[in-house]
Amino acid sequence: MTLDLNSPTGAARKRRPRSATSLTRSSGLGLGIALTWFSLLVLIPLSLVVIQSIDGGWETFRQTLTNPQTAAALRLTVTQALIVTAINVVMGTLIAWVLVRDDFPGKRLLEVVIDIPFALPTIVAGLVLLSLYGPDSPLGVNVANTERSVFLALLFVTLPFVVRTVQPVLMELDKDVEEAARSLGASRFTTVRRIILPSLAPAITAGAALSFARGISEYGSLVLLSGNLPLKTEVASVRILTYIENGNEAAAASVATILLLVALAAIVLLQVLSKWVARRG
Amino acid sequence: MGIEIRGINKNFGDFVALEDINLSIPSGQLTALLGPSGGGKSTLLRIIAGLETSDSGTIEIEGNDTTNVPAQKRNVGFVFQHYAAFKHMTVAKNVAFGLEIRKKPKDEVKRRVDELLRLVHLEQFSHRLPAQLSGGQRQRMALARALAIEPSVLLLDEPFGALDAKVRKELRNWLRRLHDEVHVTTVFVTHDQEEALEVSDSLVVINDGRIEQIGSPDDLYDRPASDFVLSFLGPVTRLGDHLIRPHDIDITRYEHAATARGRITRWTRVGFEIRLEVTPDDVLHPDPIQVVVTRSEAVALQLHEGDLVWLRPRAGVEELSR
Amino acid sequence: MDDSPTKDTVNLKLSPEPTKRLGKGLRRGPGEGGVRPSRGAGTYFRRLLVITYLFLLIIWPVSLVVQKTFDGGLGNLQTALSDPVVTGALQLTVIVALWAVAINTIFGVGISLLLVRYDFPGRGVLSALIDLPLSVSPVVVGLALLLAYGGTNGTFGPALESAGLQVAFATPGIIMATAFVSLPLVIREIVPVLQEIGTEQEQAARSLGAGPAQTFRRITLPSIKWALIYGVVLSLARALGEFGAVKIVSGNVALQTQTATLVVEQKYQDFEQGSAYATSFLLALIAVAALVVVTFLRPKDDTDGD
Numbered sequence: 017m018t019l020d021l022n023s024p025t026g027a028a029r030k031r032r033p034r035s036a037t038s039l040t041r042s043s044g045l046g047l048g049i050a051l052t053w054f055s056l057l058v059l060i061p062l063s064l065v066v067i068q069s070i071d072g073g074w075e076t077f078r079q080t081l082t083n084p085q086t087a088a089a090l091r092l093t094v095t096q097a098l099i100v101t102a103i104n105v106v107m108g109t110l111i112a113w114v115l116v117r118d119d120f121p122g123k124r125l126l127e128v129v130i131d132i133p134f135a136l137p138t139i140v141a142g143l144v145l146l147s148l149y150g151p152d153s154p155l156g157v158n159v160a161n162t163e164r165s166v167f168l169a170l171l172f173v174t175l176p177f178v179v180r181t182v183q184p185v186l187m188e189l190d191k192d193v194e195e196a197a198r199s200l201g202a203s204r205f206t207t208v209r210r211i212i213l214p215s216l217a218p219a220i221t222a223g224a225a226l227s228f229a230r231g232i233s234e235y236g237s238l239v240l241l242s243g244n245l246p247l248k249t250e251v252a253s254v255r256i257l258t259y260i261e262n263g264n265e266a267a268a269a270s271v272a273t274i275l276l277l278v279a280l281a282a283i284v285l286l287q288v289l290s291k292w293v294a295r296r297g
Numbered sequence: 298m299g300i301e302i303r304g305i306n307k308n309f310g311d312f313v314a315l316e317d318i319n320l321s322i323p324s325g326q327l328t329a330l331l332g333p334s335g336g337g338k339s340t341l342l343r344i345i346a347g348l349e350t351s352d353s354g355t356i357e358i359e360g361n362d363t364t365n366v367p368a369q370k371r372n373v374g375f376v377f378q379h380y381a382a383f384k385h386m387t388v389a390k391n392v393a394f395g396l397e398i399r400k401k402p403k404d405e406v407k408r409r410v411d412e413l414l415r416l417v418h419l420e421q422f423s424h425r426l427p428a429q430l431s432g433g434q435r436q437r438m439a440l441a442r443a444l445a446i447e448p449s450v451l452l453l454d455e456p457f458g459a460l461d462a463k464v465r466k467e468l469r470n471w472l473r474r475l476h477d478e479v480h481v482t483t484v485f486v487t488h489d490q491e492e493a494l495e496v497s498d499s500l501v502v503i504n505d506g507r508i509e510q511i512g513s514p515d516d517l518y519d520r521p522a523s524d525f526v527l528s529f530l531g532p533v534t535r536l537g538d539h540l541i542r543p544h545d546i547d548i549t550r551y552e553h554a555a556t557a558r559g560r561i562t563r564w565t566r567v568g569f570e571i572r573l574e575v576t577p578d579d580v581l582h583p584d585p586i587q588v589v590v591t592r593s594e595a596v597a598l599q600l601h602e603g604d605l606v607w608l609r610p611r612a613g614v615e616e617l618s619r
Numbered sequence: 620m621d622d623s624p625t626k627d628t629v630n631l632k633l634s635p636e637p638t639k640r641l642g643k644g645l646r647r648g649p650g651e652g653g654v655r656p657s658r659g660a661g662t663y664f665r666r667l668l669v670i671t672y673l674f675l676l677i678i679w680p681v682s683l684v685v686q687k688t689f690d691g692g693l694g695n696l697q698t699a700l701s702d703p704v705v706t707g708a709l710q711l712t713v714i715v716a717l718w719a720v721a722i723n724t725i726f727g728v729g730i731s732l733l734l735v736r737y738d739f740p741g742r743g744v745l746s747a748l749i750d751l752p753l754s755v756s757p758v759v760v761g762l763a764l765l766l767a768y769g770g771t772n773g774t775f776g777p778a779l780e781s782a783g784l785q786v787a788f789a790t791p792g793i794i795m796a797t798a799f800v801s802l803p804l805v806i807r808e809i810v811p812v813l814q815e816i817g818t819e820q821e822q823a824a825r826s827l828g829a830g831p832a833q834t835f836r837r838i839t840l841p842s843i844k845w846a847l848i849y850g851v852v853l854s855l856a857r858a859l860g861e862f863g864a865v866k867i868v869s870g871n872v873a874l875q876t877q878t879a880t881l882v883v884e885q886k887y888q889d890f891e892q893g894s895a896y897a898t899s900f901l902l903a904l905i906a907v908a909a910l911v912v913v914t915f916l917r918p919k920d921d922t923d924g925d
Contacts, residue, residue, distance in 0.1 A: 127914055143899050196377060
């Protein structure tokens with residue numbers, strides 16, 4: 017018997033031919049232009065934020081963050097973003113599941129509905145929520161100017177992230193694998209828990225990271241809805257804005273740097289996850 | 298015993314996938330369901346596994362009526378064409394899955410997994426993820442996984458269909474030997490007649506949702522019940538009024554009591570085999586006749602392209618049909 | 620087994636959605652019904668839960684805005700559209716959005732091709748950084764641009780202004796802020812498609828004598844067409860709706876640097892809610908309409924590359 021016992025990964029590796037080539041002259045020029053633009057637009061301005069926050073020395077940084085109003089804003093932002101992300105993990109996965117596995121009239125309409133929070137201007141999102149959950153709510157639920165308004169706004173604007181990351185993975189998921197689990201004796205519940213959810217886990221985490229990053233940086237949808245009450249409904253972005261308006265750019269940069277670091281952490285997490293998925297194949 | 302299939306019907310909309318299938322598959326044998334794609338053989342296999350429900354009819358496995366038993370309670374091993382590997386689990390975890398579902402003690406699971414991985418020659422890969430294995434290795438893992446639950450029957454759905462020709466041949470031989478060791482009642486679906494003839498104890502030819510013929514490889518090859526079975530199991534050519542296998546034709550360069558006469562108009566050499574096309578000068582049967590001879594025969598007979606030759610069935614060969 | 624001639628009928632009876640099956644899964648049409656033998660109560664429960672959730676969070680509130688816009692017939696829209704502050708802002712928004720989308724499209728296609736087709740040091744870092752703008756708070760974006768291009772104490776601002784180019788508190792700044800926040804959207808859509816289609820077709824075209832430009836126009840562009848359109852529509856929606864970054868960079872001066880979203884805020888706070896709703900409605904209409912058109916036009920299997 018001459019099985020290929022000793023060329024384990026050979027077959028798997030060979031199937032992925034290297035499609036990328038090294039730079040040619042014109043593509044090198046293109047890369048140069050692209051990088052210049054990207055630097056001028058994104059990298060340099062963001063670096064200046066970090067530099068500005070360090071510029072004032074550690075003391076400014078510390079003072080800003082220990083300012084009770086700022087600390088409360090950061091705490092509120094992070095807490096609400098975490099709660100919302102947790103809900104998105106559950107509801108987003110469930111929505112993706114229904115969109116992929118269920119079929120009913122109007123399903124395509126729901127597909128569009130999912131994208132609305134992406135497409136809607138954030139200020140309009142605030143207005144939209146205000147119309148149902150504001151002072152003249154037809155439901156009689158008025159959350160305007162309370163902590164719950166922050167929660168609601170974040171829930172609205174972050175809704176698509178988990179759905180849109182999980183959905184394609186769920187679509188690609190091989191039915192054979194579920195059937196295999198069943199033929200091995202796994203119940204429906206066990207199959208979901210041990211086969212489907214682990215396959216979706218990287219996508220769910222990726223969506224959660226995006227949703228959290230968006231949550232902590234949200235501003236527009238809160239403007240009309242939360243009332244920006246200091247110590248109560250004021251979020252980190254609003255604090256930054258107030259510092260800017262007061263001309264205290266160093267303090268604004270300090271809070272901004274914190275937000276940037278969290279955003280960066282989310283991106284690193286995403287990158288690690290996608291590498292992990294790529295390795296798993 | 299084995300598997301008793303009675304009166305199975307299955308429609309998908311108005312497409313008839315299976316029509317009144319009655320079949321008994323003996324215990325401990327390796328049976329091939331052979332037929333063209335879309336003929337219903339995979340559907341039948343999936344019905345046996347409980348992955349599909351039949352519209353009517355009953356399935357008995359080892360004497361138990363399993364018609365209404367859900368897949369997860371049938372204790373059937375199923376191997377899929379595309380491996381259906383659990384990608385997030387190591388090879389060992391994949392194989393252990395069914396045992397863990399059955400809540401076997403840890404040490405027993407470990408012992409059994411080691412044993413199976415040795416059986417399928419994957420013992421040194423137990424900690425790899427499926428993505429790090431080749432196709433053939435993944436399929437062997439899938440087989441170990443299916444065998445781990447000590448299934449009452451092992452079902453394989455085009456198990457080698459996704460592999461390249463060389464690995465397919467190796468795995469096919471290996472499956473045969475494995476079966477000689479394990480002796481579990483095994484049914485496998487294939488559309489490759491060579492695979493079916495080589496590996497199985499008995500063959501079931503299925504076409505258009507119906508069983509065409511059941512028998513041993515010899516039976517089917519030599520005594521096909523229909524033109525369909527004849528032509529599906531190997532190449533055929535028409536000599537005079539009959540269908541015959543190209544290598545069952547006797548060819549000479551001298552006139553004798555022949556069925557047909559013509560010139561060699563094509564000459565293709567494939568390894569030790571030479572495939573000839575003879576264009577008969579008979580106006581009633583003008584279609585070219587395919588003849589296969591070995592290279593040494595061709596040398597001995599001093600055949601060349603363009604030669605006038607006489608053809609007849611080899612002695613002892615029954616003409617198969619019209 | 621391999622093809623089901625009556626997929627639709629099968630669909631109703633057996634399996635919730637075989638048409639969605641992709642790739643390898645396609646080889647077996649009707650067979651898959653077995654995975655979910657019947658629709659249990661769970662299916663309906665999940666469906667109901669999802670629809671209720673989306674209804675309460677999105678559908679109902681959005682329709683209320685539409686309803687409020689048309690509360691007094693077309694009055695609100697007429698008032699808004701005859702207000703020079705609103706029309707000026709809408710005009711500015713459209714100009715800014717078109718610029719930002721154009722820049723992002725050209726930049727996005729270019730950088731996607733570079734990232735997928737070429738190998739250079741720092742490629743991984745760059746592809747990670749590209750996503751950064753999506754996770755940065757719009758307020759931080761505004762602050763960053765102000766620190767770089769602010770007229771008096773920005774790093775480049777004073778130099779640019781003495782050269783006659785005012786960035787902050789002017790249209791270029793608004794365009795930059797808008798381009799910043801929508802930068803990754805085109806790239807995120809077309810990179811996966813470029814990866815999926817691989818280089819075989821392009822190599823085939825090259826071997827048949829097509830030059831790089833022809834190959835791009837006749838082979839690459841058609842294959843990424845829908846992804847590109849979708850990315851452009853997302854960018855457009857995002858660009859029309861940018862608020863936080865623009866608020867800081869623009870200075871928010873009515874009739875000069877005030878965009879439509881800033882008008883919404885102002886009108887709402889000035890208790891001209893009719894105008895606020897009408898302007899919101901117009902913004903939402905453009906964004907959602909573009910999205911709907913693309914969602915329904917886009918061939919369903921196009922994302923899979925083949």
